[in-house]
Amino acid sequence: MTSSDLWDEATASRYDDDSAMFSAEVLGPTVDVLAELAGDGAALEFALGTGRVAVPLLDRGVPVTGIELSQPMVDVLRTKVDAGRLPVTVGDMATTRVPGQFSLVYLVFNTLGNLRTQAEQVACFRNAARHLAPGGHFVIELWVPGIRQMPPGQTAVPFEVSPEHTGFDTYDLVTQQGTSHHYTRVDGETYRYGTTNFRYVWPAECDLMAQLAGLEPAARWADWSRAEFTADSPSHVSVWRMPVSGVVGDG
Ligand SMILES: C[S@@+](CC[C@H](N)C(=O)[O-])C[C@H]1O[C@@H](n2cnc3c(N)ncnc32)[C@H](O)[C@@H]1O
Structure with missing residues (x-):
């Protein structure tokens, strides 16, 4: 049982109206970073919604799989791409397992906060680690609490x-x-x-969750253009790596 709010049909039908978040200025640098981190491997998006990021990443040639809690959000995704090209499991990103090993797991647009307990957020990091190949990366995009x-x-x-x-x-x-x-x-x-x-979480708490999941820090930027993260940055893009030994923390 998740603590996340369930995104309903009305919300899903309006989601793609937010043109700013679908603009090339936003998605171009996002997909550049994710495609580079995926390399020759496959990507798993936690909470992929209507595919705002997953579809352009797929178009870039990266195989993408998703986990998403809301069936109505997946229904909107299905108007753009079929399940053969972009498989999605409807479930909770803190607990749902999908087949395969991934070079990249990512969770963007502040969505870690939708899990409203610390235990579930830690479980989410551990679930990301479980899906990663040795040397693979987990990326989150999250605002810094205001x-x-x-x-x-x-x-x-x-x-x-x-x-x-x-x-x-x-x-x-x-x-x-x-x-x-x-x-x-x-x-x-x-x-x-x-x-x-939402449950708000500071970058340092994210680092501890990653450590609990057996991941090591790889990068922290202020945004997808890899600008320096400073004390005044309103959000961060953080990257952790699964050690090449592939040894994952407990859980
Ligand atoms: C802000 S939207 C982000 C969607 C997409 N990643 C994007 O960047 O446009 C948040 C999404 O998280 C999903 N979500 C919330 N809690 C979740 C959970 N526990 N497991 C999986 N998906 C969840 C919602 O249903 C919604 O589709």
């Missing part, structure tokens, strides 16, 4: 304020739980309100 922007006494941090969309995160600093709130204009004066829940 807590530094929060004045004392406040619990909310806005991340976008425009007539089309107002979004803010609320944080519980005791439990590391958070909720993203979105007010999105649908037409005229009408707005749709939606939320997603």
